[in-house]
Amino acid sequence: MSERPDPVRFNLLGPVNVVLADGRVVLPSGGPRAVLVLLLANADRVVSVEQLASAVWGEHRPSTAAAGLRNHVLRLRRMLGDDAGLRLRTVAPGYLITTGPGELDVADFLEGCRLGAEQLRAGEVATARQTLSTALELWRGAPFADLPPCVDGAAQAHQLDETRMKAWQDRVDADLRLGRHRELVAELRGLTRAHPLREALHGQLMLALYGADRQAEALAVYQELRKRLVAELGVEPSAQVVDLQLRILAADPSLLEPAERSGSGATVPGPDGRSVGQAAPCSSVKAW
Known part of the structure; x- marks a missing residue:
């Protein structure tokens, strides 16, 4: 042996x-x-x-x-x-x-999410997109779907699902920074239908529609979100989403400023940091 x-x-x-x-x-x-x-x-x-x-x-x-x-x-x-x-x-x-490196899909998924988020923060946008996409492709269905009913795996599965959603938002953020607004609209429509109270996804859909020259639809997404939040939770949209709505209403061109190139060849946000998900403090939409 x-x-x-x-x-x-x-x-x-x-x-x-x-x-x-x-x-x-x-x-x-x-x-x-x-x-x-x-x-x-x-x-x-x-x-x-x-x-x-x-x-x-x-x-x-x-x-x-x-x-x-x-x-x-x-x-x-x-x-x-x-x-x-x-x-x-x-x-x-x-x-x-015992499992070794690359042998357990859950471990690979978590590491890919961590590394992708780190790359995105470092401005390695194209690399981050690939890393996050690879991690997300590991999902074939609900995690721990075969746990017996008497074993409570709900907490662990929920934590994985939240990690997946954060990675999905990070991957969409990378696509937005890469200027893929039009390609994202259909995907984000589906995500917002599946997660109707997740403001981050609605904000990303608003930005994708705005970048696709569909300003009126972007503003309609905000109004629909606000109605739902007020009706179901009794709260107004967050300051980040309100700020994004006002900037779209004003047709703020800085929302779509072209990304710069880093030394590694990856695209990064412009010097004012105005892109959804940007970690550095700025007057634009903050990280969700």
Whole structure:
């Protein structure tokens, strides 16, 4: 047995599956699937026998649960192949699964979001767009979709979903800075329908419409947002969105000033910083 297992791919951002080194896709079912998802949701950390048994059987645990759990782990090891013993280990008080760099889609997603946001702040706009797009493409469906009903993964899934939405906004921000206003309108229409109270997306849609020479539609988006916020939450739009609306109303040309080129060749905002999502303080629309 080698000192380090062959690389595999564990996918949790959607229905769970494992892509082995030879390209075969493993789709565990039943108890082994519940065990694998819980172990991967806690990758590189020990999960107790008690937690795993609860995930598989819930409140109706049989007297043979410990033996049954060992059988589920044995089946998983067989699925993972010759190197399984290096990955799925028995560590008191339970079991531990280890993952390497590039093997767990959740880890790659989070790192891509972090790096993309960092690149965007540094003005590496084109690079940031590619990094964020790659991270977002890892989603195949709801995260941890295969967690058993008795396991509460809602908090972890919600946190991932919020991270995804922030990355989506950052990627749209990069596209806006790159002048892709027209291409963004349809995507942002869909996003605002799916998230009708998220002001950041409405602000980005307003800017995309304005950049696409659709000023009246941009102002209509603001009015629709305001009506919804007042009716459902009893609040007015944020100062950032109000400021953007006033600048669109005044046909402020600085909203669409061409980006400059950085030394690395990536586009960055102009010296007045007037672009949605710009982190530096300025009189324009601040970061959402």
